[in-house]
Amino acid sequence: MDGSIPPVTDAPTTPAAEDAERALAARARELLPALYFDPVQYDLLAQMTAPRDLPMYEALAARHGGPILELGAGTGRITIALARAGHEVVGLELSGPMLAAAHAKASAEGLDVTLALGDLRAFDLGRRFALVLVPFNTLNHLLDDDSLARALDAIARHLADDGRLVVDTFQPSPAFLGDAPERRRPILRYRDPYLDREVVLSEEHHYDPATQLDRIVWSYAVGGVEDARVEELTMRLFFPRELDAWLAHAGYALEAKHGDYDGRPFDARSPKQIVIARRAR
Numbered sequence: 001m002d003g004s005i006p007p008v009t010d011a012p013t014t015p016a017a018e019d020a021e022r023a024l025a026a027r028a029r030e031l032l033p034a035l036y037f038d039p040v041q042y043d044l045l046a047q048m049t050a051p052r053d054l055p056m057y058e059a060l061a062a063r064h065g066g067p068i069l070e071l072g073a074g075t076g077r078i079t080i081a082l083a084r085a086g087h088e089v090v091g092l093e094l095s096g097p098m099l100a101a102a103h104a105k106a107s108a109e110g111l112d113v114t115l116a117l118g119d120l121r122a123f124d125l126g127r128r129f130a131l132v133l134v135p136f137n138t139l140n141h142l143l144d145d146d147s148l149a150r151a152l153d154a155i156a157r158h159l160a161d162d163g164r165l166v167v168d169t170f171q172p173s174p175a176f177l178g179d180a181p182e183r184r185r186p187i188l189r190y191r192d193p194y195l196d197r198e199v200v201l202s203e204e205h206h207y208d209p210a211t212q213l214d215r216i217v218w219s220y221a222v223g224g225v226e227d228a229r230v231e232e233l234t235m236r237l238f239f240p241r242e243l244d245a246w247l248a249h250a251g252y253a254l255e256a257k258h259g260d261y262d263g264r265p266f267d268a269r270s271p272k273q274i275v276i277a278r279r280a281r
């Protein structure tokens with residue numbers, strides 16, 4: 001993997017910016033699953049499956065103020081909600097199509113949001129933030145140690161002295177992973193408004209305990225046609241002490257760890273690991 005590519009915030013107007021945009025598009029193709037090139041499908045699924053995390057981010061934004069940086073901003077679900085609440089927000093995202101969808105939503109509402117095409121493992125926005133958010137399992141897309149170390153380093157360089165990093169990742173379930181996770185299970189039934197068809201979405205997990213990588217296969221039965229669409233995405237799992245150790249090793253001090261969006265303390269049964277950290281040095 002090569003090094004840092006400058007983030008692109010506007011339509012590129014110089015050859016260097018065009019080169020950066022091309023390099024980021026190539027990196028996105030190499031790294032990201034197909035779902036992140038289909039913002040319409042992402043938003044359709046997100047309407048049904050995205051977590052109820054907005055009140056938590058709104059409360060954190062009210063407490064710590066801005067500016068706020070969201071990493072892996074997607075189609076702007078959180079970035080736009082925070083901008084709507086009056087915060088200064090920057091969203092960084094590697095997928096051009098996801099970012100374009102976020103742009104369209106922000107413009108439709110007349111919101112002043114900065115959206116940057118960039119790789120959260122290597123970015124330099126040249127400024128610091130009161131809050132840096134890594135929501136909705138985005139950290140799980142960093143599959144190797146080098147990616148994770150570089151991302152935590154880049155984040156630390158963007159945190160204000162009194163700034164906070166907020167990471168939301170799920171707590172892996174050893175019981176689920178030990179119970180034939182590769183068995184195909186239906187996880188969602190809905191009517192696709194674009195296809196005007198009933199859809200059953202099923203999931204398989206192909207988990208490798210040695211690498212802690214989980215290759216997830218989503219198969220869509222559309223109008224009774226099995227496997228009408230098949231998608232894969234691989235996620236790295238973070239066990240609780242491991243996540244805390246990574247943060248400490250990267251120079252963060254853990255301020256709080258919640259087990260869900262309502263702020264309850266993290267414990268063995270928590271579905272989530274929501275970590276609030278600051279720079280220790």
Ligand SMILES: C[S@@+](CC[C@H](N)C(=O)[O-])C[C@H]1O[C@@H](n2cnc3c(N)ncnc32)[C@H](O)[C@@H]1O
Pocket residue numbers: 031032036046050071072073074075076077078092093094095098118119120121135136137138141
């Ligand atoms: C689960 S989605 C979350 C989107 C949005 N934050 C939300 O909550 O709806 C993860 C997002 O992270 C982006 N992403 C994954 N790896 C990335 C990277 N290395 N740099 C920037 N964005 C990345 C994906 O393209 C995707 O839009």
